[in-house]
Amino acid sequence: MGMYTEKVMDHFRHPRNVGEIKDADGIGKVGNPVCGDLMWIYIKVKGDRLEDVKFKTFGCGAAIATSSMITEMAKGKTIDEALKISRQDVADALGGLPAIKMHCSNLASDGLKSAILDYMKRNGIKPPEGIKIESEHEDVCETG
Amino acid sequence: MGMYTEKVMDHFRHPRNVGEIKDADGIGKVGNPVCGDLMWIYIKVKGDRLEDVKFKTFGCGAAIATSSMITEMAKGKTIDEALKISRQDVADALGGLPAIKMHCSNLASDGLKSAILDYMKRNGIKPPEGIKIESEHEDVCETG
Amino acid sequence: MAQPNQIYMDYSSYCPIEPRVLKEMLPYYERYFGNPSSPHSFGVQMKAGLEAAREKVASLINAEKPSEVIFTSGSTESINAALRGAAFRNKEKGNRIIASSIEHISVRNTLKYLAKNGFEVVYLPVDEYGVVSVESLKGAMNERTVLVTVMYANNEVGTVEPIKEIADIAHEKNAILHTDATAAIGKMPIDVNRDGIDMMSISSGDMYGPYGIGALYLRRGTRFEPLILGGGQEAGFRSGTENVAGAVGMGKAAEIAKAEMAQEAERLSKIRDRIIKGTKEAITYSFLNGHPTLRLPNNINMRFSFIEGESLVLSLDMEGIAASSGSACSSKTLEPSHVLLAMGIPHEEAQGSLLLSLGRWNTPQDAQKLLEVLPNIVRGLREMSPIAPPGVR
Amino acid sequence: MAQPNQIYMDYSSYCPIEPRVLKEMLPYYERYFGNPSSPHSFGVQMKAGLEAAREKVASLINAEKPSEVIFTSGSTESINAALRGAAFRNKEKGNRIIASSIEHISVRNTLKYLAKNGFEVVYLPVDEYGVVSVESLKGAMNERTVLVTVMYANNEVGTVEPIKEIADIAHEKNAILHTDATAAIGKMPIDVNRDGIDMMSISSGDMYGPYGIGALYLRRGTRFEPLILGGGQEAGFRSGTENVAGAVGMGKAAEIAKAEMAQEAERLSKIRDRIIKGTKEAITYSFLNGHPTLRLPNNINMRFSFIEGESLVLSLDMEGIAASSGSACSSKTLEPSHVLLAMGIPHEEAQGSLLLSLGRWNTPQDAQKLLEVLPNIVRGLREMSPIAPPGVR
């Protein structure tokens, strides 16, 4: 599949951290199956660190690879660090994504943020200023 | 030259009866060099028969071949017979002409008629009814 | 042509050239040359090759005269030329154009252009199998209808349309009937006279000929204006120095199709049916898209609930099987197949579609191999899917 | 390629494919296949081949980005697309289009179409050598001018036009400059940046590549709308499944042209000059059409008073030499060359023109052979001609 880098293909072939965390501390749900992408990110928090991160994803190769990649990137990071992971960071870690996929299937960092916000909400923690998840509960499918 | 029959090519390669008749009894001039075709047909009349027919032509392969062919067809014929030779007869005798050449370069029968009319005029003979030479002194180049 | 361990089931995206076709073309690259319009002997062989090819294409579709076949650069150009040429040339008659809602994007985009330029385009619904509603065509026809365009068979779901019936209805109101036969050509017998077709777009590539050449069938007397203007080649209907080698290839492809189509269709439909049956048996929540019987012999289109199509195609590719999907991610527009949506399949289900298109080099063993790997792939993707109900694999 | 005793001097009508080009194409017929847009591995090699070809074409014309090169089916299509696409897309700016009066018929007929559709087309005169009048361009330009189109070099008389100057004048009024470089491509260095070209039409066939493929150079940012709509291939500028084998051939042809053009131009211009000089010396009332120095290296266009061109070409063919003429009889329209007429050559003289276009397989011996037979042929035809003054042969 020439459109994807070897790194993307590696994560697609062997996705890391697939599955649910039964007693998750936070769950982030982004995307919309109508648009072809849906990601659920589960986190387990210990102190201020993400002890465990898992995902379930309905979507294309890029969606699965970014989901897998974000779990690896986020695991062990502090919440503050994890919140700073951007779409671009995920794409970069994968050696790049096709232009057409940059927006449509690169929801993983949003998913992670969403999971952290869910954790904060559950625990009455005020989220830091300026955190916004554009793709959450989207009504219109994003393109390109 | 695949557009022409072998017969056309034969007459183009070896045109019969090329040249002037110095003391011609009639001369027909049809076509227009501006249009790419000009034919002069010379006749020598003996009794009511065409004793000799010659031509000079400026024009394409079809123009030269039809000129050559008409001289062969007309030679020895009576004037009445010669007047009946049509464009189609010339084309048929040549095994056919490309559609695009049927009108533009197939002036030879007109040239012959014109030469006969010239002969009649010189000798005060009234031409038969219905003889018309469309292409004589044409102002507009005919196409296809 | 593929590597020995690879299986190609994507013939509707791109068809390899048939070696017998290439063999026929090569002399026009290696030996003959010259402009077919030139009056010297170099051009003669070229002209002869071009016209022999035209006759072969005409014979495949039973055109009355070879001159009704106009060579173009492919179906897309033929379609653009046909729709625009018929619409603009007949605009005094009216401005209504009627099309099915499952046309190829080249038809859709040309119709959008016409809609922007004063035409009123009416789209006909299809049923759950993708069959165009003849009743709604009857309702949509009026005196101002200049053109009806319905594809001969759909390239995604394989459904064959009732063209003859559609043509008859169009002709009652003196409308021109165009059909995009790109998906059907060479796969089933097409007879422009029996079927009442006025214009038809086909490509060489889709019948094992070279790409870069196609044809527009234009019934004698059909009022049309050319799209590409210039030196007056193709009787003035399509200018540009002729691609003789390409045309010769298309001619040979047409000749082979005519001779071998019936037998090949039978062979492929057996493989097709085995895959459809095997997939349905092995995988829960799997469904056939398109009509169970009015179907191209080489088309399999299945959908699998709870998973997405590109990841399916990607996984199959990892197993050495090339396929297509109807998913948004596989299209340039990032929209799921308008064909599946028009058939009433919900968006998320449409995303999970897999298009397997068979061809000359597929064997029953390919079906076997596919049926071995597909269930595991679907299971793996469903395990990863947040929308798969627990226990469904 | 020709038979041993045949000489081909009609490269501007049709150019044989170069064996090195064919060799590069064959793997795309024999080995690789797949849709370049497909996400599976079959498509990858195709996509790679297509893009490598695009880079080679871009490099030949010094385009800044390969994406400025759009593959089409040939020059005629490129020209139709360029002129219509630029005119309609920019019609708010104005409706004036300026062209030379010696453009190829594909440009002329597209301009006629535009004139019928609301555009005002102004034709610029040329001088006796076929050089476009820059002064009259200055006079014709106004704020409402959307497009200027002048060919890079003329295909009949070989005259090279002052494109850079023309481009500068066009740009002063923000008009788009299109040039038809079909005759010039591969024969002389073209640099779209140096020359200020916004759009350029070229074909593969005219540089020893296959026919059926060409390109439109479209400078980034040029406002344009596509002619052929569909699946959005070629970045949406030209839809239709890509003719990858063709594009690869065009790429290789461009690569060879870039490497060998300078040397080949020198070689051919020597043969050219020998023929021109030899003909003038041997035949009275013979004249060179076109510019003596601002001339394509492979073009010879002579006229011979009192005789007609087709019969000349026919006679040469009988001697095994393939050529073209500017005569009415050799054209589909039965009109003598509009180029010669625009240069002020009288109708009957224009009928007697002979176009010899040289190419890769011509040798000095070919010139020798031509010079041996041509005087006799002219003499024979003049003897038959009623308008040749007595004694002129």
Ligand SMILES: Cc1ncc(COP(=O)(O)O)c(C=O)c1O
């Ligand atoms: C100057 C010029 N422009 C355009 C064309 C059209 O090119 P094509 O017939 O390859 O489309 C030609 C063809 O010879 C030409 O000489």
Ligand SMILES: Cc1ncc(COP(=O)(O)O)c(C=O)c1O
């Ligand atoms: C049904 C249908 N119509 C038209 C086309 C366009 O054909 P092309 O891309 O060969 O021009 C396709 C392409 O696959 C098709 O499947």
